[in-house]
Amino acid sequence: MSTLRTLRMNRALSLFELARLADLPARRLAEAEYGVRPLAWEECEQLAFIFGIRPNELTAPIADAQILAWPQPITQAAPALFTLTLAATLASAALQGDLPHFNLPLPPEPVRAAQMLSSLSPRSGQQAAQFAVAGPQAVPEIPSPNLILRPAPPEPVPPAFWLDEAGPRGCPLQPSSGTVVITQGYGVGSHAPVEVWGAVDLAVDGDGDGYADPGATWYTPVVATHAGVVEVELESYPAGNHVWVRDEASGWRTGYSHLALVTVISGQQVRPGEVIGMVGSSGVSSGPHLDYQVWRGATNIDPTGLVGR
Numbered sequence: 001m002s003t004l005r006t007l008r009m010n011r012a013l014s015l016f017e018l019a020r021l022a023d024l025p026a027r028r029l030a031e032a033e034y035g036v037r038p039l040a041w042e043e044c045e046q047l048a049f050i051f052g053i054r055p056n057e058l059t060a061p062i063a064d065a066q067i068l069a070w071p072q073p074i075t076q077a078a079p080a081l082f083t084l085t086l087a088a089t090l091a092s093a094a095l096q097g098d099l100p101h102f103n104l105p106l107p108p109e110p111v112r113a114a115q116m117l118s119s120l121s122p123r124s125g126q127q128a129a130q131f132a133v134a135g136p137q138a139v140p141e142i143p144s145p146n147l148i149l150r151p152a153p154p155e156p157v158p159p160a161f162w163l164d165e166a167g168p169r170g171c172p173l174q175p176s177s178g179t180v181v182i183t184q185g186y187g188v189g190s191h192a193p194v195e196v197w198g199a200v201d202l203a204v205d206g207d208g209d210g211y212a213d214p215g216a217t218w219y220t221p222v223v224a225t226h227a228g229v230v231e232v233e234l235e236s237y238p239a240g241n242h243v244w245v246r247d248e249a250s251g252w253r254t255g256y257s258h259l260a261l262v263t264v265i266s267g268q269q270v271r272p273g274e275v276i277g278m279v280g281s282s283g284v285s286s287g288p289h290l291d292y293q294v295w296r297g298a299t300n301i302d303p304t305g306l307v308g309r
Contacts, residue, residue, distance in 0.1 A: 003059050005033045007051045011218045012206060014176060021219065021261070021278075022046045161225050161272035167294050168226035168252055170272065171202075171307045173279065175220045178206040178213070183289055186302045198300035199255070199293040202307065203279075217288040220279040222256055223272075225306075230268045230276065239291065240283020243276050255293035258285045 002010075008018050015033075019026035024043060031037045039047070044055040161170035173180045184201035187194045191201075206216025228247040236242050239257035243264065246253040260280020270276060281288045294303040 002053075002057065003033075004029070004039070004047065007047075007053075007058075008033075010215045011051070012176065012178070012204070012216045013219055017219065018047075018050070021050050161223075163226050163247075163250065163252065163272075167296065167301050167303070167306050168254060168272075169306050169308055170223075170225045172222055172225050172254070172256060172292050173202050173204065173220055173290055174223050174273075174275075175204045175206075175216065178204045178216045179208070180307070181205045181210065181212055182304070182307075183212050186304050194300050194302075196300075198302065199257075199291050200303050200307065201289045201291055203287075203289045212287075212289065214288050217279055219260060220290075221275045222259060222277045222279060222290055224270045224274050224276050225254055226252060226272050228253070228270060230264045230266055230270055232262055232264065232266045234262065236283065238284035240285065241277070241280065242283075245270060245276070251297050253295045255291070255295070257291035257293075258282050258289060260288070 008015070013021070015029055016026050018024075019029055022029075022043075024046060028037075028043070032039045032043075039058065041055065044058050047058060048055040161168065163169070171180055180202055181204070182200050183203045184191060186198055186200050191197050191199050203212030203214075204216040204220055205211060206213040222243075224245045226245065226247055228245040231244040231246065233239065233242040233244070239255075241257075241259040241262050243256045243259065243262060244253055245256075256276060258279075258281055259277035260282065261278045262276070263278070264270060264276045279288050279290050292303055292307070294301040294306060
């Protein structure tokens with residue numbers, strides 16, 4: 001039996017990625033992880049489906065006996081502590097550009113940090129008051145009117161995806177951490193003959209040892225490496241949940257196999273870098289990975305030099 005946080009971290013999912021997968025509010029998942037409110041049975045069923053376990057295998061983060069044994073000041077301060085924890089989580093996600101849009105209700109009264117700290121111990125309120133008054137007192141120097149500050153020109157950022165004569169360039173796996181590795185090369189094993197099965201298998205090395213980690217690979221976002229129109233094939237053989245992206249104008253098309261989830265529909269127009277699914281192990285597969293194919297017309301192309309690992 002595992003806690004929600006353990007299951008989420010083992011699959012390298014952020015709080016908001018799990019919220020999107022389970023169709024549950026991120027705030028609700030955070031409350032469950034920190035023991036503020038238990039999960040409802042329906043929520044356990046949704047999460048169990050995502051993690052591939054039985055609903056009764058989800059355990060609470062802290063036993064009730066332990067919560068009752070906390071000192072009274074700590075239990076009184078629990079809502080304030082959870083507010084601080086959730087705020088830190090939201091701030092971290094915003095820095096990473098991963099923050100979705102939420103309509104969260106405002107608290108009835110402004111919450112002061114000194115009030116939160118004072119609920120923990122008698123001395124904490126005094127310390128918070130000292131921190132509140134501490135700080136620089138000097139008046140900032142006003143620059144001269146004749147001084148014009150010009151920002152340095154920004155460094156040009158190379159595009160993550162582009163299409164040239166060699167093919168669509170860029171990596172279709174976009175992990176939040178770790179390194180993308182090739183687990184089966186072009187024309188090797190199940191990728192032969194290349195005229196039919198030419199592809200490379202991609203996964204995520206989460207600990208830096210150079211080998212794929214299933215926990216880090218599961219549910220990694222898969223993106224289109226070029227613009228085109230989507231064609232979805234669910235539960236196909238041997239590719240499982242498979243997505244084609246076709247650019248009729250240039251003749252290029254790319255294939256993405258063994259997905260756990262598909263986030264696009266047939267006929268949808270996608271841009272380079274747009275998420276089309278998440279890594280899984282559907283179809284004929286020995287573990288979570290992405291089978292990535294590149295074609296120009298009827299010719300299969302080796303994508304090894306294109307993925308830009």
